[in-house]
Amino acid sequence: MSHTVRVRSAAAGDVEAILRLLKPFAEKNIILERDKDNVFQHLQEFLVAEYDEDLAGVVCVHIYGENLAEVRSLVVSPEYQKHGVGRLLVEGCEQWAASLGVAKLFALTYVTGFFQKLGYRIVSKESLPHKVWTVCVHCARFADCDEIAVEKTLSDTPIRPMAVVPIIEIDNL
Numbered sequence: 001m002s003h004t005v006r007v008r009s010a011a012a013g014d015v016e017a018i019l020r021l022l023k024p025f026a027e028k029n030i031i032l033e034r035d036k037d038n039v040f041q042h043l044q045e046f047l048v049a050e051y052d053e054d055l056a057g058v059v060c061v062h063i064y065g066e067n068l069a070e071v072r073s074l075v076v077s078p079e080y081q082k083h084g085v086g087r088l089l090v091e092g093c094e095q096w097a098a099s100l101g102v103a104k105l106f107a108l109t110y111v112t113g114f115f116q117k118l119g120y121r122i123v124s125k126e127s128l129p130h131k132v133w134t135v136c137v138h139c140a141r142f143a144d145c146d147e148i149a150v151e152k153t154l155s156d157t158p159i160r161p162m163a164v165v166p167i168i169e170i171d172n173l
């Protein structure tokens with residue numbers, strides 16, 4: 001039987017499920033920890049991947065300016081990984097950021113291979129503006145950050161309305 005994974009904007013009713021998705025990866029310092037207030041305050045920045053009634057993954061896009069936005073808090077639930085859900089979420093971010101006229105997306109990450117598959121290139125962290133680091137002071141690894149910066153120019157990303165953000169069919173999950 002085939003099921004559909006749909007990427008859509010997050011809603012208030014998703015917050016508890018988003019927190020459940022983020023928690024184990026925040027505990028391992030793979031992503032920054034967020035509490036419920038933080039997720040509500042940034043809710044309009046979140047996209048979720050929905051598999052039937054379940055949230056299979058989440059991502060957040062934080063806009064710094066016309067030239068730059070960051071992919072943050074990207075998590076696919078372990079049971080849904082390796083089925084293209086992470087790709088859908090990042091492509092959803094790209095559509096959303098491009099539709100708002102943002103030129104470039106970047107991420108600080110340990111999964112460079114994943115981002116490279118999606119067309120991102122490794123750049124030096126020094127090339128990013130200082131304001132990018134303001135949230136990093138809350139990270140346990142701030143003093144000794146070994147994340148790698150990756151970025152992608154969005155000018156070639158075709159702009160489609162959010163109503164048709166990527167949808168895929170997954171078989172045999």
Ligand SMILES: CC(C)(COP(=O)(O)OP(=O)(O)OC[C@H]1O[C@@H](n2cnc3c(N)ncnc32)[C@H](O)[C@@H]1OP(=O)(O)O)[C@@H](O)C(=O)NCCC(=O)NCCS
Binds near residue numbers: 111
């Ligand atoms: C990283 C993560 C989001 C990837 O999600 P996913 O749904 O498993 O990824 P996809 O199935 O969409 O993979 C897309 C492509 O990237 C590849 N890929 C996935 N994870 C990879 C990894 N860790 N290293 C290298 N390539 C990877 C896939 O093989 C696939 O390649 P293909 O198109 O040639 O088949 C997921 O593994 C995850 O949530 N990890 C834990 C949290 C984390 O590290 N988040 C990133 C914070 S920046």
